[in-house]
Amino acid sequence: MNAVRLALSTLVILSALGAMARAQDTVTFGTNWLAQAEHGGFYQALADGTYKQYGLDVAIRQGGPQAPNRQLLIAGQIDFYIGGMTTIDAAAQAIPIIAVAAIFQKDPQVLLAHPQAPFTDLASLSKASRIIMGKDTFFAGYWPWIKSTFTGFSDELYEPYTFNPAPFLADPMAVQQGYVTSEPYAIEQQAGWAPKVFLLADHGYQPYSATIQTRQDLVDHNPDLVQRFVDASAIGWYNYLYGDNTAANAMIKADNPDMTDGQIEFSIAKLKQYGIVVSGDAETGGIGCMSDARWTNFYNQMAQAGVYAAGIDLSKAYTRQFTCKGVGVELAAAR
Numbered sequence: 001m002n003a004v005r006l007a008l009s010t011l012v013i014l015s016a017l018g019a020m021a022r023a024q025d026t027v028t029f030g031t032n033w034l035a036q037a038e039h040g041g042f043y044q045a046l047a048d049g050t051y052k053q054y055g056l057d058v059a060i061r062q063g064g065p066q067a068p069n070r071q072l073l074i075a076g077q078i079d080f081y082i083g084g085m086t087t088i089d090a091a092a093q094a095i096p097i098i099a100v101a102a103i104f105q106k107d108p109q110v111l112l113a114h115p116q117a118p119f120t121d122l123a124s125l126s127k128a129s130r131i132i133m134g135k136d137t138f139f140a141g142y143w144p145w146i147k148s149t150f151t152g153f154s155d156e157l158y159e160p161y162t163f164n165p166a167p168f169l170a171d172p173m174a175v176q177q178g179y180v181t182s183e184p185y186a187i188e189q190q191a192g193w194a195p196k197v198f199l200l201a202d203h204g205y206q207p208y209s210a211t212i213q214t215r216q217d218l219v220d221h222n223p224d225l226v227q228r229f230v231d232a233s234a235i236g237w238y239n240y241l242y243g244d245n246t247a248a249n250a251m252i253k254a255d256n257p258d259m260t261d262g263q264i265e266f267s268i269a270k271l272k273q274y275g276i277v278v279s280g281d282a283e284t285g286g287i288g289c290m291s292d293a294r295w296t297n298f299y300n301q302m303a304q305a306g307v308y309a310a311g312i313d314l315s316k317a318y319t320r321q322f323t324c325k326g327v328g329v330e331l332a333a334a335r
Contacts, residue, residue, distance in 0.1 A: 024057035025225050028078040030069030035062045035255035037267035038181055038210065039082070040248055041103065041277075041287075045236025047247035054232040056225075062255050073097060073213060080229060083213045088299060088308060091316035096216035099318040101230045101288030102208035103237060105280045106201035108179045108270075109142060109209075112187065113196040114172045122203040126152030129173035130159045137161075137177055142205050144305040149204065165190065180274055181267040189262075199274055207298045208290060209276075211318075219319060230322040234287040237277060238331035241268065278332060285324035292320070 031039050042060060045051045051058040061078060063069050073081040074097060084107070087099045111131070113119045118127070125131065137143050138158050147153045159167070161177055168176035169191055178184065180199055188194045212230060219226055240248055245268070253259050271277055281289040295314055302308045 024052065024055055025228075027051075027056050027058045027080065027225070027229060028061055029058055029229075030061045030067070030072060030078045030081045031063045032069065032082045032210075033063045034258075035060075035252040036182075036259060037249075037252065037264045037271070038108070038179075040240040040245060040252065040264075040268070041237025042233055043236075043251045044240035044243075044245055044248040045232050047251050048236070048239060050232045050236050050239070051229075054228040056228055056232060058229075060255070070213075073215065076215065079214060079218065081213045083211050084209050085207045085211065085295070085298060085317070087211070087213060087317040088302075088312060088314070091314065092309060092312045094316075096316075097213050098216050098219060098316070099208075099211040099213050099290070100219065100226055100322045101212040101233070102210065102290045102323075103212065103233070103288055104209035104276050105278070105282050105289075106199070106274060106276045107205065107207050107209040108181055108274070108276050109137075109200050109205075110178050110180045110183070111198045111200065112168070112176045112178050112183060113198070114174075115193055115196055117173060117196065119175075119196060119198075122146070122198050122200070123150045123152075125175050125198065126150065126157075127173075128157060128175040129171055130175070131157045132159045132161045132168055132174060132176040134161045134177060140307050142200055144307050145205055145301055148305040180276070181270045182263070184270075185263055185266040202274075206294060206301065208294060212288070216316075219321075223321070227322050230288055231325075231327045235328040235331065237287045238328045241272060241277060242332055281324065284326065284329065286327045286329050288322075288327075289324040290318060290320055291324075 029042060046058055046060060061069060069078060069081050070083065072078045074095060085099070087097055090097045111125060113125070119125055133143060165176065165187055168174045180197060184195055184197055212233065214226060249264050252264065277287055281291050295318055299308060299312065299314060303310055
């Protein structure tokens, strides 16, 4: 009789554990562009089962030129989104979205020049014949910061960027915007030479990038889900950078058939070389770690440049409750 009871009890326990294992919180995650290595850690966590281990059934909704993923986050139709520090703008407008982690410790934006051009640092780019930039950069990105920080830069240098490098390639004194993980590779493939690269983050421009954003109500009412998504994503990024990322890259190429193995390899190498993901506070605090000082300093930088108004409540823009706990740091040992 005792054996029967024991067997029944074991069956009940196993059934309960099985039900727990099957219970997954459904999460929709929107990216900020078409699938690429810059999203690799999220695809890795999906491909290798890390999200599943954390009780998450994650669907990645890739972005693109017209994808309204940020608006869908605000509207409650997706749960998380990759953004920059745009939650400062949201806080200024009383839009209740908040950054809960910063995957990129360094913003990957760069300015590019021809290899023979006489430019040696960011300040010297004021001597360029033109600086080819997107309009977002010109109005509210690093351009106002550059003008307020260095002498000699004027709006007359601005030329709109159309995602075509031909004007840059044709003018040896031109400068073009880009991402350290992307445009240098495309230019080298087309022109046969590697451009000079000026990573703005190494010249004083200090925003976080690739922040994980969500709605304030999700932070308030389901912080456990937010914590699991942040932790699983961090582990995914460690495994993507330092482990076997084959399956994740296959998923990236399936979502974005224009993506090539060469571009992915280049992007991963630059993420590591420049410490885009693992540097600064992330060295000990783990991928995603943020500091109050970085948020405050960046806000002050951009307020001085005229991008932000004074008096924005940064506590509405980000929270550190989910990061800097050292999750996954041991996985970087193989680097």
